[in-house]
Amino acid sequence: MKPGLEESALLTALMAEYAMAIDDNRLEDWVELFDEACEYKVVTRENVEQGLPNVLMWCDNKNMLRDRVESYREVNLYNLHYDRHVLGPLRFLAKEGSTCTFEASYSLFQTELEGASRLFSVGKYRIEALIENGAARLKSVTVIADTGLVPSLLATPI
Amino acid sequence: MKPGLEESALLTALMAEYAMAIDDNRLEDWVELFDEACEYKVVTRENVEQGLPNVLMWCDNKNMLRDRVESYREVNLYNLHYDRHVLGPLRFLAKEGSTCTFEASYSLFQTELEGASRLFSVGKYRIEALIENGAARLKSVTVIADTGLVPSLLATPI
Amino acid sequence: MKPGLEESALLTALMAEYAMAIDDNRLEDWVELFDEACEYKVVTRENVEQGLPNVLMWCDNKNMLRDRVESYREVNLYNLHYDRHVLGPLRFLAKEGSTCTFEASYSLFQTELEGASRLFSVGKYRIEALIENGAARLKSVTVIADTGLVPSLLATPI
Numbered sequence: 001m002k003p004g005l006e007e008s009a010l011l012t013a014l015m016a017e018y019a020m021a022i023d024d025n026r027l028e029d030w031v032e033l034f035d036e037a038c039e040y041k042v043v044t045r046e047n048v049e050q051g052l053p054n055v056l057m058w059c060d061n062k063n064m065l066r067d068r069v070e071s072y073r074e075v076n077l078y079n080l081h082y083d084r085h086v087l088g089p090l091r092f093l094a095k096e097g098s099t100c101t102f103e104a105s106y107s108l109f110q111t112e113l114e115g116a117s118r119l120f121s122v123g124k125y126r127i128e129a130l131i132e133n134g135a136a137r138l139k140s141v142t143v144i145a146d147t148g149l150v151p152s153l154l155a156t157p158i
Numbered sequence: 159m160k161p162g163l164e165e166s167a168l169l170t171a172l173m174a175e176y177a178m179a180i181d182d183n184r185l186e187d188w189v190e191l192f193d194e195a196c197e198y199k200v201v202t203r204e205n206v207e208q209g210l211p212n213v214l215m216w217c218d219n220k221n222m223l224r225d226r227v228e229s230y231r232e233v234n235l236y237n238l239h240y241d242r243h244v245l246g247p248l249r250f251l252a253k254e255g256s257t258c259t260f261e262a263s264y265s266l267f268q269t270e271l272e273g274a275s276r277l278f279s280v281g282k283y284r285i286e287a288l289i290e291n292g293a294a295r296l297k298s299v300t301v302i303a304d305t306g307l308v309p310s311l312l313a314t315p316i
Numbered sequence: 317m318k319p320g321l322e323e324s325a326l327l328t329a330l331m332a333e334y335a336m337a338i339d340d341n342r343l344e345d346w347v348e349l350f351d352e353a354c355e356y357k358v359v360t361r362e363n364v365e366q367g368l369p370n371v372l373m374w375c376d377n378k379n380m381l382r383d384r385v386e387s388y389r390e391v392n393l394y395n396l397h398y399d400r401h402v403l404g405p406l407r408f409l410a411k412e413g414s415t416c417t418f419e420a421s422y423s424l425f426q427t428e429l430e431g432a433s434r435l436f437s438v439g440k441y442r443i444e445a446l447i448e449n450g451a452a453r454l455k456s457v458t459v460i461a462d463t464g465l466v467p468s469l470l471a472t473p474i
Contacts, residue, residue, distance in 0.1 A: 005163055005321055016249040020261060023282070045398060046431065082203060082304040084280040086246045086265045086423075088402045091332040103336060107244075107265060107402045107423060109280045115204065115306020117280050122400040122425045122433050124339070146398040148431020163321055174407040178419060181440070240361060240462040242438040244404045244423045265402075265423060267438045273362065273464020275438050 001095045003131075010136045011129055012090055015104055018138075019085035022157060027069040030157065034138045035130060036062045042143040042158055045123065056151045072155060082111040083120075083156055099139065100129050108158060121147040121158060159253045161289075168294045169287055170248055173262055176296075177243035180315060185227040188315065192296045193288060194220045200301040200316055203281060214309045230313060240269040241278075241314055257297065258287050266316060279305040279316060317411045319447075326452045327445055328406055331420055334454075335401035338473060343385040346473065350454045351446060352378045358459040358474055361439065372467045388471060398427040399436075399472055415455065416445050424474060437463040437474060 003011065014033065021030035034040070042057040059065045088105040095101075103126050110120040123145035129136050143158045161169065172191065179188040192198070200215040217223045246263040253259075261284050268278040281303035287294050301316045319327065330349065337346035350356070358373040375381045404421040411417075419442050426436040439461035445452050459474045 005325055008325060009163055009166060012247050013250065016247040016262075019246060019263060020249045020282070023263065044431070045427075046429070084263055084265070084282075084304050086244055086263050086280070086402055088335060089247075089328050089332040089405075091336050092329065104332075105335065105339065105400055105402050107400070107425065109265065109277070109304070111203075111280065111304040111306075113204070115202070117277055117305040119277065119425065119433055119435065122402070122427065124336070124400075146400050146425070146427040147433040148427075167321055167324060170405050171408065174405040174420075177404060177421065178407050178440070181421065242421055242423070242440075242462050244402055244421050244438070247405075267423065267435065267462070269361075269438065269462040269464075271362070273360070275435055275463040277435065 002092050003095045003100050007095070007100060007131055007136075008090070008092065010131060010134070011092075011100060011102060014129060014136045014138070015087055015090065015125075015127075019087055019106070023083050023085055027072065027156065031062065031065045031069055034062050034065060034141075038062050038065070038138060039140045039142075040065060040138075040157070041141075042145065042149070042154065044148060045144050045146050046148070048144055056145075056149055057154055057157070068157075076155065080155070081113070084109040084111065084117075087125075098131050100131060100136075102127055102129070106158070121145050121149060123147065123158075160250050161253045161258050165253070165258060165289055165294075166248070166250065168289060168292070169250075169258060169260060172287060172294045172296070173245055173248065173283075173285075177245055177264075181241045181243055183241075185230065185314065189220065189223045189227055192220050192223060192299075196220050196223070196296060197298045197300075198223060198296075198315070199299075200303065200307070200312065202306060203302050203304050204306070206302055214303075214307055215312055215315070226315075234313065238313070239271065242267045242269065242275075245283075256289050258289060258294075260285055260287070264316070279303050279307060281305065281316075318408050319411045319416050323411070323416060323447055323452075324406070324408065326447060326450070327408075327416060327418060330445060330452045330454070331403055331406065331441075331443075335403055335422070339399045339401055343388065343472065347378065347381045347385055350378050350381060350457075354378055354381070354454060355456045355458075356381060356454075356473070357457070358461065358465070358470065360464060361460050361462050362464070364460055372461075372465055373470055373473070384473075392471065396471070397429065400425045400427065400433075414447050416447060416452075418443055418445075422474070437461050437465060439463065439474075
């Protein structure tokens, strides 16, 4: 079963807010898009295809996301770069009960404070979201990055 | 209040046409997407965040947009590059009366006539649009560019 | 006449699957999005604007697409790069009977197996799709690439 028009619009809006919250440096708003029982992880496509267990970032509940954002705020008094996500259309995979599974491709650009922009990462999201009472929230977000990423570069989420 | 499904589709179509009109070099069609009483401006994110008043391009009514496109046509007998916008999904902020406010991220690529493409600018649009009689038109477009931009490079709108 | 909300959603989903099928290296699934009587071609914008007949890739029925994917599978035992498409919103042009015509801009990135990503091509699709019995399939796909492309680089479709 696939989500209907209203649900598709809710999920597209959820992802628009996901991307813009990170890009606006509203990371606390980004955390609030998740359910308390949630998972967020970043893996590389190479590791997925080779069956390797390496994970570049992994939070398995909302408090870990809160902690991560809080640490980031303490360490980074100033914004060191700007992020900019451009997401493609959602590919809906399934709807089971109130849970929808979908994917979306992303391009992520970073701009240094001097003003130069560059491609930072491309890949896709694989997402499980809950829709209840006309609102959607994130249960599971897996970022599968085509681009090889060094964990230390991941100051902000993707 | 947020726009409904029909309105969201109208606004997404408006932005698809906005981007494609520029990329197709149909700048006169691009102007026609605006209301007579309109505003179009390009600013950098750095200036916005520092509260600086610098504006890279500013037209505060439709005739100024018409003039600008006309001048461009006189100066540029040949197309010097191709533009290509790829926009992300719309983030709807509010609907008050017939006015909808939303944002969308963009990536803008330029291709030289020799065929090489490069990233030219990333950032977001902040937009106010009017919906009347089943049609949408632009009241206010603010381009907030993450990328530092030299005004002289802005031959075509973003 | 323009497509309605349900049809627009079907066509957006078709393009999301189009892009993800290529990027996931599910080229056989990509072929299945086409009608038996179909056309797929890749041209450069420069050639289109100069009225030149050069075509970089051309298949004028589904069996040619099948053959092409089969040959690709025989030659490429290993995946030599990852593709990643990020598509913009659809610009709907017309609906005549069960045929919808629309355009969409694309950015296409490639990632080498060592993990470095780069911009490979930008441009737009011009598409005719059939909607019958609640399902959409591709009748005609023309890729108009802004980026100059060498035919030998086109191992996978765009």
